[in-house]
Amino acid sequence: MSLGYGLITGILFGILLQKAQVLRYDKQIGAMRFIDMTIFKFMLSSIIVSAIGLYLLKDAGLIKMSIKGTSIGGQLLGGSLFGIGWGLLGYCPGTAVGAVGEGRLDGLWGIFGMLCGAALYAETYPFMKAKVITLGNYGKLTLPQALGISHWLVIVVFALITLVMFYLFEKKKL
Amino acid sequence: MFKRTWNPYLAGALAGILLILSVWISGKFFGTSTTFVRVAAVVEESIGIDTSANAYFTAKKGKYGASSLPDWQLMFVIGALLGAFISSRLSGDFKIQLVPDMWRKRFGPSPVKRGVTAFFGGVIALFGARLAGG
Numbered sequence: 001m002s003l004g005y006g007l008i009t010g011i012l013f014g015i016l017l018q019k020a021q022v023l024r025y026d027k028q029i030g031a032m033r034f035i036d037m038t039i040f041k042f043m044l045s046s047i048i049v050s051a052i053g054l055y056l057l058k059d060a061g062l063i064k065m066s067i068k069g070t071s072i073g074g075q076l077l078g079g080s081l082f083g084i085g086w087g088l089l090g091y092c093p094g095t096a097v098g099a100v101g102e103g104r105l106d107g108l109w110g111i112f113g114m115l116c117g118a119a120l121y122a123e124t125y126p127f128m129k130a131k132v133i134t135l136g137n138y139g140k141l142t143l144p145q146a147l148g149i150s151h152w153l154v155i156v157v158f159a160l161i162t163l164v165m166f167y168l169f170e171k172k173k174l
Numbered sequence: 175m176f177k178r179t180w181n182p183y184l185a186g187a188l189a190g191i192l193l194i195l196s197v198w199i200s201g202k203f204f205g206t207s208t209t210f211v212r213v214a215a216v217v218e219e220s221i222g223i224d225t226s227a228n229a230y231f232t233a234k235k236g237k238y239g240a241s242s243l244p245d246w247q248l249m250f251v252i253g254a255l256l257g258a259f260i261s262s263r264l265s266g267d268f269k270i271q272l273v274p275d276m277w278r279k280r281f282g283p284s285p286v287k288r289g290v291t292a293f294f295g296g297v298i299a300l301f302g303a304r305l306a307g308g
Contacts, residue, residue: 003245009200011257014256015175022182038182042189043186045183074305079302085301087295088295101258106292115300116297119214122228
């Protein structure tokens with residue numbers, strides 16, 4: 001049952017990624033070079049819509065959030081490495097798989113590399129857990145909790161900032 | 175479905191609705207990088223490397239271990255590949271390409287150069303993603 005839902009959800013998501021043209025090296029690197037903001041339009045629209053929907057469901061007690069731990073050390077170093085790797089590969093993990101689906105077979109090299117990266121991380125995990133993830137470890141923390149304000153205030157401010165960004169993207173034809 | 179492209183704001187909003195429905199109906203958030211970890215464990219096992227003592231593959235009650243497959247996320251990842259294939263075939267957008275256009279303009283047509291860079295980019299990207307908890 002769960003496997004069937006996973007497959008159907010994945011197919012629908014793959015169609016949306018493909019139609020939005022975000023499975024392309026040129027679009028991903030284009031965003032990093034600030035010359036084509038297509039992937040930001042897709043990601044930010046998705047984040048706003050899902051943030052509103054998910055928090056409505058959470059407030060209604062219908063779902064549980066799955067919050068990742070905050071570790072300044074892990075996220076600063078991991079995020080920086082991810083950025084370097086993403087810039088070299090030109091696809092993120094999900095889009096590398098989708099890119100192969102639309103014939104961009106350079107994504108396959110990325111997939112092989114990512115499998116090696118996963119194995120490498122598994123080997124270094126004891127060190128990372130002891131020395132890096134412990135740096136600035138705040139546990140499961142959200143922005144509204146840290147600021148002590150309503151999550152709706154955070155969502156509204158985030159949505160307004162995003163709308164201004166969308167306006168600028170369109171004005172500058174990015 | 176037969177159109178080549180959809181407005182990225184619309185497609186993104188629909189992806190947001192899809193995520194809401196997924197969490198509501200099956201309690202699943204979208205992700206892919208954990209699947210790379212699980213598949214790496216399966217590959218290691220298949221080439222004779224014992225992962226049963228690895229601290230990461232056995233962390234969280236074996237959530238990342240070889241025996242956690244198949245699971246929802248693996249099917250989601252396979253589905254995304256199929257969805258992209260179906261969508262690009264229906265619109266005539268499917269095209270076998272080893273070197274992206276932007277890369278070719280800057281670094282030339284060599285698929286080896288592109289492949290090696292993509293491979294090492296992938297190693298660094300997934301290592302970083304897991305370190306950051308993604």
